[in-house]
Amino acid sequence: MKILVCISKTPDTTAKIAFTDNNTKFAEAGVQWIINPYDEWYALVRAIELKEKDPSVVIHLITVGTADVEPIIRKALALGGDEAFRVNASSHDSFFISSQIAEIAKQGNYDLIFTGKETIDYNSSSVGGMVAELLDLPYISLATKFELNGATATVTREIEGGEEVVEASLPLVVSCQKGMAEQRIPNMKGIMGARTKPLKVSDPVNAEAPTSIISFETPPPKAGVKLIPADNPAELIRLLREEAKVI
Amino acid sequence: MPVLIFLDQSDNTIKKTTPEVITYGAKLAAQLGITAEGILLGTVSSDIAALGKYGVTKIHHVNDEKLNHPDGQVYTQIIAQAVDAIGAKVIVFSNNLHGKAIAPRLAAKLKAGLVSGAVALPDMSNGFVVKKTVFSGKAFANISVNTGIKIISVNPNAFQAEASGGAAEVVPFNATINAAKTKVVSVNKIKGEIPxxxxxxxxxxxxxxxxxxxxxxxxxxxxxxxxxxxxxxxxxxxxxxxxxxxxxxxxxxxxxxxxxxxxxxxxxxxxxxxxxxxxxxxxxxxxxxxxxxxxxxxxxxxxxxxxxxxxxxxxxx
The missing domain is CATH 3.40.50.1220 (TPP-binding domain)
Structure with missing residues (x-):
């Protein structure tokens, strides 16, 4: 049983979002980088839980990025990955990234591919579906629970206004969100062990990048809060109806 | 070469985001000087033609109850057939849960550039540039789509539905429908609550x-x-x-x-x-x-x- 977990590097959730170079580049100065929370807390930790239940499970990690993503990969290895791949390229296009992941996945014959539900920086929620299509595999998006019974996966996923339970045979691509697993902190043994785990670097395969980022914008600042006295909440209701027209 | 709009349904009911994406698609079609058409998969109990009032002139309907529950892979294959048959240039989805399951697959299949989470109509003054939310709503990015076929998924509630036109022409679409590789075992909707x-x-x-x-x-x-x-x-x-x-x-x-x-x-x-x-x-x-x-x-x-x-x-x- 082999699981491939897709890992992405994102700014910390509290990072200041600003841009440089005439609003064409994210301002990286002083930014703390983390493993995309959905990739780490849900995708990777659920894979680790499956390995704890069945020690024959092998967990591989993949990330598409330049050498500066390696601390993030080492952290993921410290949490519990067995081996990692880094495709040496820098891209924000989901199709380009998915093409690289699909190429590594083809060589590895994985039973399961886990991604986070989206990255917290580009929020495209696209890589899981694209990888699945490139490999012609079923894709279950936005999973909140994942159970395995032999070669059949039972997955709970979010739908509008509730949830549904879906069954599929492996191999399978799943995007993971809250509910799949609980956040963990790597222990010292894991951190020491991660230093010597294999991290294979490869060059990207030729793939198109159908989109490119032209520029960024930050939303206009709010005009400021209109405060209503605490003893007159009826005034708030009136403003919401007559001024804001939202009720 | 129309704009093709994915008309999302569940439980035989057109979803609330569908009029929003039709309005978006119709305005986009007007910008391009082409027509806006829709694709609807599965059986729906309401009057489909009435969706024309939001600006869609023709609806391609695969009226098959096997499709009432979306399977991303099966839906992608059918929508790709429709894109091919009608020569669609731009495909519009809602960036809701179905959109997130289908649009990326379709983009990979068609090798089409995808902008997911769009909040505005494309700027075509220099190419085809779509604004989307990034950094979890803390900023926007303007994304250039450089492929012949383009896919846009529009954020729910980012675009107001506008009714003006009349009824749409509903035509059956004969698609090859493959068996789904996923099976829905149970559905648990919280009753009485607004999702x-x-x-x-x-x-x-x-x-x-x-x-x-x-x-x-x-x-x-x-x-x-x-x-x-x-x-x-x-x-x-x-x-x-x-x-x-x-x-x-x-x-x-x-x-x-x-x-x-x-x-x-x-x-x-x-x-x-x-x-x-x-x-x-x-x-x-x-x-x-x-x-x-x-x-x-x-x-x-x-x-x-x-x-x-x-x-x-x-x-x-």
């Missing part, structure tokens, strides 16, 4: 309410405002409210017309999930609560005193 992702108004509360037993007044306020209920991460993690009510960076990101935050301080991670709301109301007894900086209206006061009065005032409307 949070589709709600126009949301009343949300945080740890300041002290315990789950105090949510009665939140539910009552939500009910009189026809709003859905939500909560902060701390509340969901404490088990006071179900996880599906958690809004924020790691929970659900929403963009209702009204977001009312009661006894929530407004941590940056919470704001990331709600900052696209059109109007934000904050009720907090701490005047220094960071949420007030992101609010349009605010009351500095104790929720236990303010909320009952709000319920009374809203009931009097």
């Amino acid at each position: 949070l992702s589709e709600a126009e108004r949301v009343v949300s509360a945080g740890r300041g309410l002290k315990g789950p037993e105090n949510w009665k007044m939140i539910e009552e306020l939500a009910s009189v405002l026809h709003a859905a209920t939500a909560c902060s991460r701390a509340v969901a993690d404490a088990g006071w409210r179900p996880h599906h009510e958690h809004v924020g960076q790691t929970g659900l990101a929403i963009a209702p017309n009204l977001y009312m935050a009661i006894a929530i301080s407004g941590a940056i991670q919470h704001l990331a999930g709600v900052n696209r709301s059109k109007v934000i109301v904050v009720i907090n007894k701490d005047p220094e609560a960071p949420f007030f900086k992101a609010a349009d209206y605010g009351i500095v006061g104790d929720a236990f005193e303010v909320v009952p009065k709000l319920i009374e005032a809203a009931k009097a409307l």
